[in-house]
Amino acid sequence: QDGEELLDHARAIVAMHDEAVARLSSSKLTGRVRVGANEEITASQLVDLLGRFDRIHPRASVEYHVEQSNVLARMLGKGELDVAVFQVAEDEVRPTDQVLWNDELAWAVSATQPVTEAPLPLVSYGTECCYLPLATRVLDATHKSHRHVFSGQSRASVEAAIAAGLGVGVVSRRQLSDDLVEWEPPFDLPALPRMCQIVRHRKEPIPPIADALVSELVVELSPPVT
Secondary structure, three states, X not given: OHHHHHHHHHHHHHHHHHHHHHHHOOOOOOEEEEEEEOOOOOXXXXXXXXXXXXXXXXXXEEEEEEOOHHHHHHHHHOOOOOEEEEEEEHHHOOOOOEEEEEEOEEXXXXXXXXXXXXXXXXXXXXXXXXXXXXXXXXHHHOOOOEEEEEEOOOHHHHHHHHHOOOOEEEEEHHHOOOOEEEOOOOOOOOOOOOEEEEEEEXXXXXXXXXXXXXXXXXXXXXXXOO
């Protein structure tokens, strides 16, 4: 019992120590950083990272946006963001991009509900996601008729629509599950391109505070080497 009480005090002492060290060793970088990310990055990941970044750089401020990849790319191009984390096809990666991980895509259907094939019903994240243009381009290349039946803004809504049998959708292979299985089309389809989750910053010159955030994002979000 005494040990458990001492442990509570020890944790409080360590927390106060860490806070004091952070304040004494905090940087002098200032300015505002506008950062955006897609849904591939979880809210908890970004909240923890931005909280730590705020403690290290108390004189700076961060403005955070969650959008789909195409929206983030446009905002970055217009100068509305300083840094963005989003997906692009492998052949669209720029030399200045930091690649966090590669992603395999798959055609997914419901594990229990059959899907009609003519015209093929498509479930997607909408026109602002890069998956829909990829899917329609592949189907058009084979002259396969298709129709858009469902558009969702979140991963949960798209997965639910596919699982309910509304149609076929292009998803990350990591999303396949007992409810969402890989579709085996009765005709030949070109392979879907590999995707890359990247960190991209606006055109130079990039402010020092934004450069510091890019470094934090790469360290924090890159998967561990196995």
